[in-house]
Amino acid sequence: MPKTGDEVQALAETFNEMIERLQRSFERMQQFISDASHELRTPLTVLKGEIELGLKTCPRSARCDILAACSSEISRMSRLVETLLFLSNTDAERVALDLKPIHLDRLMEDMAEETRIIAEPKRIRVELIDGAGAILHGDEMKLRRLLLNLSDNAVKYTPEGGRIILRSQSENGCAEIRVTDTGIGIEAQDLARIFDRFYRVDQSRSRAEGGYGLGLAICKWIAEAHGGSIHVESSPGKGSTFSVRLPVA
Ligand SMILES: Nc1ncnc2c1ncn2[C@@H]1O[C@H](COP(=O)(O)OP(=O)(O)O)[C@@H](O)[C@H]1O
Ligand SMILES: [Mg+2]
Known part of the structure; x- marks a missing residue:
């Protein structure tokens, strides 16, 4: 059947x-491979240099x-x-979620x-504000990984003596977990890019x-794979809050 011009x-x-x-998507993949290769090359060069120098100059005991x-x-x-x-x-869509009921409060306590x-070596105080006892339908290992990444950042980007607050609440079929710190914060122009692979301020x-x-x-991948989302609010010099929204069971 001949097609019309439209x-x-x-x-x-x-x-x-x-x-x-x-x-x-090809360009994104090329960028990813190039960034990843670059990151791997640096430690490999360090290793090679250390080993060669050691073998040449150091006595066995050193x-x-x-x-x-x-x-x-x-x-x-x-x-x-x-x-x-x-x-x-x-x-490659090869990661499946192992979904089970999770007690949000217990997860937050852990x-x-x-x-x-x-946080202890930097004398950063960690507070937990009680949640509403929601049950999530989630992959516990992956959610722990997500939260630990946020905590790790909060500690890394908060000076000694600061504060981190972990909070969770649930409303309208949605649980929200918030990680707030009193750290260095993030400039507005960087906010949109910090979820990009390899982006560091x-x-x-x-x-x-x-x-x-x-x-x-x-x-971001873990939150979205659960049908949720992740957001950030930040004031440079004052601190940041990362919020993760997840559907409740
Ligand atoms: N809590 C935070 N406070 C200030 N900056 C942050 C915080 N979390 C993340 N960032 C910024 O976002 C960037 C990306 O974070 P991330 O992907 O966890 O990388 P990494 O921790 O390896 O640097 C960090 O390099 C940092 O610049
Ligand atoms: Mg990090």
Whole structure:
């Protein structure tokens, strides 16, 4: 059946949109691979340098320090590779959620305890504000990972002696978890980008703290995979609040 001019035009437009979408996703993939390769190359260069120098110059007895430095770089790389694998599995839609009922209050108590442990060396006070006893239908391991990423950031980006507040509430079939800190905050121009893979406001600071700028990308994926969302509000110099919304069971 011959097509009319309009139909051919519509078909051509759909086809062009499809090509543009493919092009954009290909560019994103190329950027991801290039960022990931770059991040892996840096610790590999450090390792190679340390080992070669050690073998050339150090007596056998002094090689322990070098081995310790190598071991810590290797741990960093292993963490990065595990994270990259997780993200690439999410891209390929190979990550399934293991959904079970979760007591939100209990989850928050555990998270507060874990946050206290990482906050203690910086003398950061961690407060937990009681929730409303909601039951979530979620993947507990992944939700813990999400919350721990937020706590980890709150501790990393809050100066000594600060405060972190963990709060949860539920209303209208939705649970909301909030992680508030009294840290350095985030400038408005960076807010939209911090959920992007490898985006860090201050590369050197994040790197020194052991970060790669992938934590929030994972948080976003986990929240959205649950049919929820994640948001941030922040005032530079005062602090930030990350809110996660999740449907309740
Ligand atoms: N609580 C926070 N306070 C200030 N800045 C933050 C906070 N959480 C995240 N950020 C900013 O967002 C960036 C991305 O966070 P993330 O993906 O977890 O990466 P990473 O922790 O590895 O640096 C961080 O590098 C930092 O600049
Ligand atoms: Mg992080």
